[in-house]
Amino acid sequence: MDASITVSRSRAASDISGTDGTAVVRAWAIVGAGFISFMLYVVYHWVTAPYFGPTVLPPGVEVPLQFKIGTRAVEIGMSLVWIYFIYTQLVKPIRQTGQPNTLGLLGIGFFFAIFWDPSMNWIQQGCVYNPYAFNMGFLSGEIPGWMSPRGNLLPEPLIAWSGGYPGFLIWGCLFGLAAMRWAKSRFPAITNLRLGIVGVLAVMVFDMVLEMALIRFTGIYAYPGSIRALSIFAGHWYQFPIYEAIFFGGWWGLCAVLLYFKDDKGLTWVERGVEKMEFCKRSNFRKGMVRAVAVIGFCQTVELFIYVLPMPLLTANADPFPDDTPAFFTVGTGMCGPGTGLACPRPDLPIQRRNDLDKFSGAPQISHEQGAAVAAR
Structure with a gap:
């Protein structure tokens, strides 16, 4: 009798195909929990570090009024957008x-993606931020294996991106969903693979247009460390690397594709089976938490492989910062430039690792121009 009870219980835990119906959501939840634990570890070491605090503009470095207005507009606008989505997509449905x-x-998954935002700077600096925005520096220097120096000084715009990442990325997903629905209505026989490609390409275009507008008109960030042959407006501070749209828009687009293909219960692939988990059967709260952690796991995994890993390799081969790069992006942050003791990255200089600053602190220091003059004699 005990054996028959065991058999019946094992059958109840399996779906019609004989497989564990909770395996997918369980696996993604474990992956998500792993990422969250790692991020909490890094955040703890960041906020307890002696250098923790805002990156402020030094005397004599000014931000033009239009970029002050643009930065504050992004901070306020994106905060309002995120509050709206929190209410309409979290609070209201839960009620x-x-x-x-x-x-x-x-x-929520996009919010956690802020952690990897400056990952293109892993080997050397390629993206910069406006220190006029509210910031507390950033945690990059505490990520194990981070190479580029002074990552803690990067003025990550925390208020702007806390609303901007979820807000902008949700907008992009809605755009990708609209493109896929249009393609499905226009070509009813289209395969799921081609439909997914339509969604990803649509989000790539959305990312390119949105980022170029943000850079040019708000001055909240820029990509001076880019490969000019692969950039729009190359050679100017507001240049935009096309591969940013390909890789960032690529992982973002896959999130839109995930959102498109839901089952009859309104669950995406990574959430399916959550209602079969014993842990979730008697608690809506636990069910929602497992779903959230599973979605975070998917977002983090796709971002890691499609964006975080390839972007630093491209930045390591970037051209020099454009001559018209505003000083508030470089000297203003203290990360590189005249008077900071560290030259901004360029191909004729060796890549500086963060431990090189201490290793060679006692060595004679000369400027690049002085070194070129000595070599020419």
């Missing part, structure tokens, strides 16, 4: 059904 919408969970 009505006990569960948040997947779009809201994806917004």
